[in-house]
């Protein structure tokens with residue numbers, strides 16, 4: 001495995017150090033919750049024995065969010081991207097299947113230790129700091145991270161972005177055959193992102209307001225796919241995307257059709273744990289296990 005110097009609490013502290021201390025999510029703080037259903041696709045069972053794919057239609061809660069750990073950040077600000085989509089499927093046996101994904105195919109760095117370092121550099125490179133800032137110096141020697149920040153996009157709507165699971169899982173089917181997979185959630189509405197000059201014309205809550213208005217008129221749908229790794233694809237390095245030529249297996253469809261009855265209660269009480277094991281589904285990237293230890297710390301601090 002990969003050695004970790006920084007603990008989950010260190011990462012929560014690093015997030016607060018960069019974005020500010022408050023009693024809300026340490027990152028992806030500004031968000032909007034939606035409610036709906038999941039319907040599995042039949043091909044899912046060819047690659048996993050997970051029972052969630054045998055239960056028919058199931059209830060789902062989900063949350064769209066901006067990246068930054070800043071509660072009132074404008075949807076148009078630097079730090080809003082990459083936006084996130086977290087989903088929880090509530091299975092009939094009480095099991096919860098959770099995902100927390102974002103808009104960029106590939107993480108900004110490879111490990112949780114590097115993420116702590118990156119967050120501190122962002123914190124040291126705010127307005128008024130002389131150029132090159134510590135962050136600029138880092139980016140000039142780290143092409144993968146530089147590519148990440150230079151290729152961030154702003155969706156026209158939360159319903160028109162593709163969201164990526166980024167970290168790898170090992171899936172095992174009923175015959176005992178395993179494959180490494182990464183998730184993606186593809187909008188039925190089609191992808192659309194804003195040009196910088198379009199983004200400038202948008203209001204500070206444009207994403208949040210638009211998704212609420214859209215769902216009031218018609219359901220918002222995403223298809224869930226597993227991208228299947230081939231030999232040589234990086235399993236433990238989430239900063240390296242797998243080639244687009246890799247096979248995609250459709251796993252099912254999410255339909256978000258309303259808001260939760262009490263949105264503030266739902267937001268506060270919901271914790272997504274994206275690195276949980278289930279029969280047929282095992283985390284294969286140490287960052288997933290790390291995330292499962294980190295999110296509950298932030299959850300505890302925001303109760």
Ligand code: HEM
Pocket residue numbers: 011012015024025026027028031063064065083084085086100101102107111112115164165166167238270271272287290291294295296298299302
């Ligand atoms: C070492 C790496 C990471 C750390 C330390 C980290 C940390 C956190 C923390 C502390 C939260 C707040 C949890 C809560 O209060 O409920 C959070 C939320 C979130 N993270 Fe991460 N994260 C990491 C990697 C990732 C990656 C790779 C993705 C995308 C694939 C991601 C997507 C999200 C999303 C979408 C949320 C919001 C969940 C919600 O709406 O409740 N994170 N993260």
